Amino acid sequence: MEITLKVNQAYPSDSGRGIARLDPDAMLRLQISPGDIIEIEGKRKTVAKVWRAPKRDWGRGIVRIDRFVRENTGVSVGDGVKVRKTDYQSARTVILAPLRKMDFRVYGMDIGDYLKHQLLKRPLVEGDLVPVIGAPALAGFGKYGQSQALLFVAVKTEPKGVVVIDESTRVIYRDRPAKGFERLGKAGVTYEDIGGLKEELQKVREIIELPLKYP
Template sequence: MVVTSSRRRKEVVLRVVEAKQRDVGKSKVRIDVDILKMIGAEPGDVVEIEGRKKTAAVAWPSYPEDRGQDIIRMDGLLRKNAGVSIGDKVIVRKADVQPASVVKLAPANFSITIDSGFVNYVKKKLIEYPVVEGDTVLIPVLNQSIPFVVIQTKPQGVVVISHDTNIILLEKPVEQGKIPRVTYEDIGGMKDIIQKVRELIELPLKHPEIFKRLGIEPPKGVLLYGPPGVGKTLLAKAIANETNAYFIAINGPEIMSKYYGESEQRLREI
């Protein structure tokens, strides 16, 4: 762990690990209380998290088993907003928080019809939510989550949405790339399997220089096998999201054909 001072604010470097299910989707991170004291923060304070991008979240005390490990637990959406993956390092500091007077949101990648009732609903869901311009937030609607991008805040920097905040929703979408629909937190009861698959797939994708330095060939493929419904496809989607890889789901019946050469042609068309 490295503790430094920047612009009269203390900051610390922590390693990112996945959030536990109870903390997913709540703009919450888990940090050792001793580390929070080092940066002048307390549980319940908003912290600024800097990876390849900046975001903000509410700091909660770490779980007892995490004490002394210099880690920060973040869910998939917060990791995306910070531009990091599991195992990366982030800089954490106590945020200089201001109340938001205006927050402008736009749907990500698709259009949506907006009325005053929906604006009030979105505002209610985001009360006391810390945001930074460029963040993605998920609004639950009819058993699904609609992603919105924070395209402008007044003032700038880390702001917290309150009852006095003017929420502006745009109907025209913005291109925001891939939203992490499936993350490691969505997969239950597969901790050991996830760890093995991450070593086989995530490590070569993120750190190919390690294999080159050692003079060994990284795995060219991994076979996941098991009965239907155990989570093979879900795990593959989570890995693709966490590594920013492109994912194509191909089901056998989609490519099989009784005619010679037609299955091969369908594969070439994918």
């Protein structure tokens, strides 16, 4: 079973968390519950964990996903995507590499263990852009601050297919930037990265962005 939904931007508090918000009708049609994993297909396929949408989104036929999930699917706000429930396996191994060269250090623990701690229960597929939100209490990020998303690529997973990082997963960090993923990480700052200006941002989208995209 699959349905088609229109992509909308994530709420700021959801950014970087690998989740997709669906309304109860969409979840009923897909026979899924909050916490299940869905596959999202645009130009490419990726996965996300389902959360229930707030009432103001019910009946609108939308899925709210952040810029990282949108990049992994190759879509923009307003595009249609196919959504379906998917099976998954526990990841035995996930190899992560930075999207671009960065000054990334962790104090007091292995970098792979730190990344696993930050990504526990995160679903992904090989080739995904994987954001990690900085936490200076655990790591030294050089110029990166606490709210800065550090961008990694899942260059290899074992097994293949949809996997979820759990306590048994071995996460390996490679410090050389991932090659062949230049298409990723170019979105820059988006609406869901900016909190506290919901009404103002919506007016900007309605007046400027949407008429340019859909004249």
